[in-house]
Amino acid sequence: MQQYTFGAELWAYGGEASWVFVTVPADLSADIRARPRPPRPGFGSLKVGVRLGGTSWSTSIFPDAKSGCYVLPVKKAVRTAEGVDDGDTVTVELTVRE
Structure with a gap:
């Protein structure tokens, strides 16, 4: 398993019920992308575990074309x-x- 720690700004993706995201820094995103793994459905999403402060949860990260x-x-x-x-x-x- 790959582990990373980074600081980043929370940002909202517009709309009334907007989602709030953190962008994984470019160098870490490149490292994650470079690791070989089997293809999977979900627009290139990857399962991750996350800790922010005292809160931990499981989710996925998603590639952002922009x-x-x-x-x-x-x-x-x-x-x-x-x-x-x-x-x-x-x-x-x-x-x-994964």
Whole structure:
């Protein structure tokens, strides 16, 4: 399993019920992408474990064509538990599980 720790800003993808994401830095995204793995469905998504502050959860990261990086969705329950939201910089511990 690959493990990464990085700091990044939370950003909202517009709309009323907008999703909030963190962009995985370009160098880490390139490293994740370079690792051989079997193809899978889901637009290139990868299963990951995440820790943000005292909160841990399982989710997926998704390739973002615009930035060329992976993006990580951060659900409202996590943002509420950690007292963070759009525009805040957070430290993320990411474990790629596949």
